[in-house]
Amino acid sequence: MTTRTTPRTCSVARTLEVVGEKWSLLAIREVFLGCRRFEEMVRNTGAPRDTLAARLRTLVEHGVLERRQYSEHPPRDEYFLTDAGRELYPLILTTMQWGDRHLAGEPGPPMTLEHHCGARLDPQLVCSACGEPVHAREVRRVDPADLAAPPATG
Amino acid sequence: MTTRTTPRTCSVARTLEVVGEKWSLLAIREVFLGCRRFEEMVRNTGAPRDTLAARLRTLVEHGVLERRQYSEHPPRDEYFLTDAGRELYPLILTTMQWGDRHLAGEPGPPMTLEHHCGARLDPQLVCSACGEPVHAREVRRVDPADLAAPPATG
DNA sequence: GGCAGTCAGTCCGAAAAGTCGACTGACCAG
DNA sequence: CTGGTCAGTCGACTTTTCGGACTGACTGCC
Numbered sequence: 007m008t009t010r011t012t013p014r015t016c017s018v019a020r021t022l023e024v025v026g027e028k029w030s031l032l033a034i035r036e037v038f039l040g041c042r043r044f045e046e047m048v049r050n051t052g053a054p055r056d057t058l059a060a061r062l063r064t065l066v067e068h069g070v071l072e073r074r075q076y077s078e079h080p081p082r083d084e085y086f087l088t089d090a091g092r093e094l095y096p097l098i099l100t101t102m103q104w105g106d107r108h109l110a111g112e113p114g115p116p117m118t119l120e121h122h123c124g125a126r127l128d129p130q131l132v133c134s135a136c137g138e139p140v141h142a143r144e145v146r147r148v149d150p151a152d153l154a155a156p157p158a159t160g
Numbered sequence: 161m162t163t164r165t166t167p168r169t170c171s172v173a174r175t176l177e178v179v180g181e182k183w184s185l186l187a188i189r190e191v192f193l194g195c196r197r198f199e200e201m202v203r204n205t206g207a208p209r210d211t212l213a214a215r216l217r218t219l220v221e222h223g224v225l226e227r228r229q230y231s232e233h234p235p236r237d238e239y240f241l242t243d244a245g246r247e248l249y250p251l252i253l254t255t256m257q258w259g260d261r262h263l264a265g266e267p268g269p270p271m272t273l274e275h276h277c278g279a280r281l282d283p284q285l286v287c288s289a290c291g292e293p294v295h296a297r298e299v300r301r302v303d304p305a306d307l308a309a310p311p312a313t314g
Numbered sequence: 315g316g317c318a319g320t321c322a323g324t325c326c327g328a329a330a331a332g333t334c335g336a337c338t339g340a341c342c343a344g
Numbered sequence: 345c346t347g348g349t350c351a352g353t354c355g356a357c358t359t360t361t362c363g364g365a366c367t368g369a370c371t372g373c374c
Binding site (some may be wrong): 013050099108121123137 | 185246256258279282
Binding site (some may be wrong): 327 | 345349350351353355356357361363365366368369370
């Protein structure tokens with residue numbers, strides 16, 4: 007009766023359309039790490055130049071990165087994070103943490119971060135209302151809308 | 161001399177090897193939402209059956225999902241999250257939040273979650289040591305090996 | 315018994331995307 | 345003049361994805 011025929015409308019899916027491809031997030035990681043130039047990103051990510059160029063273009067299109075010229079005569083650009091891009095930091099951190107926990111073998115995490123409070127950074131996701139860590143069990147869906155999804159626009 | 165020749169070793173890259181493909185994370189989202197069966201996931205994600213089958217297989221291989229038989233005679237399986245899989249919840253939530261903020265147009269976020277404290281869930285990433293929200297500016301790298309690449313920050 | 319439907323896939327050919335190495339074109343250093 | 349950096353693009357090749365059809369074991373219905 008209410009069997010869905012169209013895929014779920016969901017912010018996870020939408021976000022993945024923007025940053026969900028392999029090299030996209032690595033490019034963003036690089037910018038967070040201070041690498042803003044194409045060559046540097048190619049070296050540090052291992053991405054094919056072609057693919058990286060394409061990803062950077064779409065990231066700029068989607069307003070995650072911004073391109074600024076730093077040399078005019080050989081036209082050279084650097085990539086900077088926009089506000090929206092900067093808000094991807096939790097995503098990067100969360101991704102890194104999972105890898106640290108589950109995919110770092112013997113030698114342990116390959117990169118260590120330190121918070122300005124002095125501690126080794128160990129990020130935690132909390133509910134901003136009550137401050138408690140968020141667990142899947144303690145979260146409920148409350149949206150009624152999902153059923154009534156109007157096929158107006160994508 | 162210190163120019164990197166190999167890609168950076170990084171937990172972000174490693175994590176993306178496991179869950180970095182488009183349909184992987186959507187499949188995991190479905191399991192978090194309570195959909196454990198293949199058909200349901202096909203419908204709710206819109207993934208090609210082929211691709212989804214492949215993704216589920218690799219997720220099981222990597223210990224993110226677990227397959228359990230619920231019917232013997234037509235052999236039917238359901239997918240469950242392992243402990244490692246359950247720890248992807250922050251990643252899902254963070255991804256969803258970014259989409260809610262930056263890609264939800266007029267109608268607003270397509271799905272609303274509620275924390276057991278009663279508030280509409282608005283997750284926030286904090287430093288588990290000091291409890292303060294984490295911002296990129298307030299985080300420093302402290303790993304010894306990798307200093308080579310980036311020039312001084314400005 | 316016969317027909318329809320569910321479920322979890324697999325198989326196939328076409329199309330799209332990714333990859334690799336070479337190339338461009340403007341500059342700089344020796 | 346040679347070689348190197350930088351930010352790409354180009355073309356050829358390979359891999360992946362996509363969509364639809366198909367399988368095989370069941371259930372439900374009359």
